[in-house]
Amino acid sequence: xxxxxxxxxxxxxxxxxxxxxxxxxxxxxxxxxxxxxxxxxxxxxxxxxxxxxxxxxxxxxxxxxxxxxxxxxxxxxxxxxxxxxxxxxxxxxxxxxxxxxxxxxxxxxxxxxxxxxxxxxxxxxxxxxxxxxxxxxxxxxxxxxxxxxxxxxxxxxxxxxxxxxxxxxxxxxxxxxxxxxxxxxxxxxxxxxxxxxxxxxxxxxxxxxxxxxxxxxxxxxxxxxxxxxxxxxxxxxxxxxxxxxxxxxxxxxxxxxxxxxxxxxxxxxxxxxxxxxxxxxxxxxxxxxxxxxxxxxxxxxxxxxxxxxxxxxxxxxxxxxxxxxxxxxxxxxxxxxxxxxxxxxxxxxxxxxxxxxxxxxxxxxxxxxxxxxxxxxxxxxxxxxxxxxxxxxxxxxxxxxxxxxxxxxxxxxxxxxxxxxxxxxxxxxxxxxxxxxxxxxxxxxxxxxxxxxxxxxxxxxxxxxxxxxxxxxxxxxxxxxxxxxxxxxxxxxxxxxxxxxxxxxxxxxxxxxxxxxxxxxxxxxxxxxxxxxxxxxxxxxxxxxxxxxxxxxxx
Numbered sequence: 001x002x003x004x005x006x007x008x009x010x011x012x013x014x015x016x017x018x019x020x021x022x023x024x025x026x027x028x029x030x031x032x033x034x035x036x037x038x039x040x041x042x043x044x045x046x047x048x049x050x051x052x053x054x055x056x057x058x059x060x061x062x063x064x065x066x067x068x069x070x071x072x073x074x075x076x077x078x079x080x081x082x083x084x085x086x087x088x089x090x091x092x093x094x095x096x097x098x099x100x101x102x103x104x105x106x107x108x109x110x111x112x113x114x115x116x117x118x119x120x121x122x123x124x125x126x127x128x129x130x131x132x133x134x135x136x137x138x139x140x141x142x143x144x145x146x147x148x149x150x151x152x153x154x155x156x157x158x159x160x161x162x163x164x165x166x167x168x169x170x171x172x173x174x175x176x177x178x179x180x181x182x183x184x185x186x187x188x189x190x191x192x193x194x195x196x197x198x199x200x201x202x203x204x205x206x207x208x209x210x211x212x213x214x215x216x217x218x219x220x221x222x223x224x225x226x227x228x229x230x231x232x233x234x235x236x237x238x239x240x241x242x243x244x245x246x247x248x249x250x251x252x253x254x255x256x257x258x259x260x261x262x263x264x265x266x267x268x269x270x271x272x273x274x275x276x277x278x279x280x281x282x283x284x285x286x287x288x289x290x291x292x293x294x295x296x297x298x299x300x301x302x303x304x305x306x307x308x309x310x311x312x313x314x315x316x317x318x319x320x321x322x323x324x325x326x327x328x329x330x331x332x333x334x335x336x337x338x339x340x341x342x343x344x345x346x347x348x349x350x351x352x353x354x355x356x357x358x359x360x361x362x363x364x365x366x367x368x369x370x371x372x373x374x375x376x377x378x379x380x381x382x383x384x385x386x387x388x389x390x391x392x393x394x395x396x397x398x399x400x401x402x403x404x405x406x407x408x409x410x411x412x413x414x415x416x417x418x419x420x421x422x423x424x425x426x427x428x429x430x431x432x433x434x435x436x437x438x439x440x441x442x443x444x445x446x447x448x449x450x451x452x453x454x455x456x457x458x459x460x461x462x463x464x465x466x467x468x469x470x471x472x473x474x475x476x477x478x479x480x481x482x483x484x485x486x487x488x489x490x491x492x493x494x495x496x497x498x499x500x501x502x503x504x505x506x507x508x509x510x511x512x513x514x515x516x517x518x519x520x521x522x523x524x525x526x527x528x529x530x531x532x533x534x535x536x537x538x539x540x541x542x543x544x545x546x547x548x549x550x551x552x553x554x555x
Contacts, residue, residue, distance in 0.1 A: 003027060004065075031063035031070040042080040050080045088116035088123040099133040100450040106130050108451070110428070110509050115486045122491075128447075128505065241439070242281030242304075249273070254280045260321040260438030263305050269314040280305045280318070283395065284443045286503055290344055290361035290397060295466075297410060298501030299324045299341070300386060300398040301439040308347060312391045319387040321437035322398045325409040325463060326383055338406025341367035343379055343388060346395045364388075364396065401466075408466040411436035412498070414528050415444060416545055417453040425514045427522050429456070429545065431473050432507040433493060436461055444505055457543045462528055469531035470495050473508055476527050476542065481519020485511040495530070521547040 004027040009020040034057045042050040058070035088111040096105045111123035241261075245254045251267040263280035270276050283302040292298070300322040324339055345364040367379050380387045386398050402408035415432045430453070434440040441459065448455075464471070474490035491508040498506060512522055522545070529540040 026065055029061055029064035029067040031058040031067060032060040033058060033070050033072065034060045036076070039078065052078045052080050083118050085120040086114060086117045087120040089113045090123050090125070090127075093129065096131075097450045097452075100446070102446065102450075103133055104130055104450070105133045106447065106450050110511070112485065112509065112511055116491070117487055122494075126503075127507075240281055240283050240285075240304075241442075242279055244277060244279045246275050246277050248275045252278075254278065256280060256282065258438065258442045259301070261301075261303055262317075262319045264317040264319070266314045266316070269312050269316060271313060276307075276310065278306065278393075282439050282443075284439070284504060288395075289501065290346070290399065292399065292500055292502075293401075295401045295499075296399050297401065297408075297466075297499045298397065298435065299400045299410060301435075301437055302395055302397050304395045306393045308393050310393060312393075315389050315391040316393070317387055317389055318396060319385060320396075320398075321384055321439065322381075322386045323384075323411045323436040323440075324398075324400055325411055326381070338403055338408050339400045340403050341381065341398065341400045343367065343386070344397050344399050345392065361395075361397075364390075367398075409463050412462050412464050413441055414460040414462050414526070414541060414543060415441070415455065416457040416526055416543060417448045418456045418547070419452050419454070427512045427514075429510045429512070429526070430507050431510070431526055431528075432505055433462075433471060433498060433528075434505060435501075440504065447505065456547055457526065457545045460528075460541050460543045462541045464495075464498055464530060466499065468495060471498060471528060471530050474527045475510055476525040477523075478512075479520065479523045481514060481516030482512050482522055482524075483515050485513065492531075523547065 004025055006022040006024050008022045011018045036056045037054045039052045039054050042052055053075060055075045057074065063069050091110045091113040093109050094107045096107050099105050107129050109127050111127065116122050241256055241259050243254050243256050245252055247265050247270055249268060249270045249272045251265045251269060253265065254263040255261070259282045261280055261282060263278070265278065281304050283304055288302050289298060290302075300320055303318060303320045305316070305318055324341065326339070343364045343366075344361045346361040347359040365378055367381055378389045380389075388396055390396075400408060400410075413432075413434050413436045415434065417430045417432070418427060430448075432444055434444055445455075470492040472490055472492050475484050475486075476489075478484060478489075491510075493506055493508060497503065514522075525542050525544050527540055527542045
């Protein structure tokens, strides 16, 4: 290219110098290809098919002065495979579990035929089916009858072999024990226990409340773990935790410690010389929950007290757990709250067919922690307890939603269960996400007990933000000799399912296969984190699973 120019011929001697006309020398340059670029990513055309491409340019060199252009193609394409999303499908229902102490049977199915992969949809519908078995199938009653029959046969054999002396000794021991039991019951029926209401409000008396620790009709325990509690549970409310007590003008307190519910009746609430059979309990069925609006979430169990349509001289105090994170409810711009909290209520009654019928839920009061306004004076809210001062005996629930300027946070519990603990070739882990309340955890333990499930890791407290995304649950650090059927090793629980609170026991399942017969018991870690909707830090909760320490875990 440097030789391209105008040229002239020159003749030069002593006599003269002559220069010819100039002539232009034109250099023709043919074009040349550059190197090929890298292949592009697989561009999706439709499910299962895609295309990749690469290009080159005629710039090495560029054709000049009429030079020939590059020969060949400047773009190449190549077909490639594109992964398709696979939606999950339900497996067949399992067989019904044995009839539990709550007179209910369960069966379940798994979303693993196949499991959702490559962004496919999770199975729609419930994975748990529950029915009543209230005829003569309740396990506690059946076991009691079986034990009684065996005891009778065993007693006859002892009498036949041991003879009259042993019979006499047994009769004496029975008489002595009966006398002691009668004496203890006589003393407990006259016992008085003093206590204070849990909430102090202007409308309540400040004097101590005296109440009888006497339950219904001759029973002396008002603990929901008692035989009476289980009996009333089966006979009256189809498995819902409930406790009854006969209360006089001295007042009283009905406690369900495993559910975190307490009903305090002040002295003078019942008229002098009268007594009233009162109760407090929890309703755990999904159908008992209020239908929430978009953005609302359940923060407590559905708590019920009664009887209804009773005129009380003083209000009672109903106290129960909630799972709202109130420590994060203050913003830096003036102390505004990130939660809008309300207590909802609903009446309930028995129809002519003796089945429980509920009326629609309605707003009872709003809760303002920053001021003691008239609207919120009937509710006291602590970090994890809600106490209601009311003279209406009905159902109550604490419901919240985020404020316009805040990010609401609620506490959840991550609990992991398994059934097969022996050296089996297959094992299923069920990872539950439930509200961080005593009743939600107790209900989960009772349900899994009916399946024969065991808690295989410490229940981890996690948080859920209203402005976050789905909750991702993943398997990490899987032991050698095991493989997870879910190829990705992770699943997602939609935030809408968690926040709406329409289901009590949300969970996902992981199925593991032993590929090496010499492998030890399964061990791994289950990680859970809420995907961030914005570019914020993500908190990952990792729970180690160790089946060799099965008896040491607790909620």
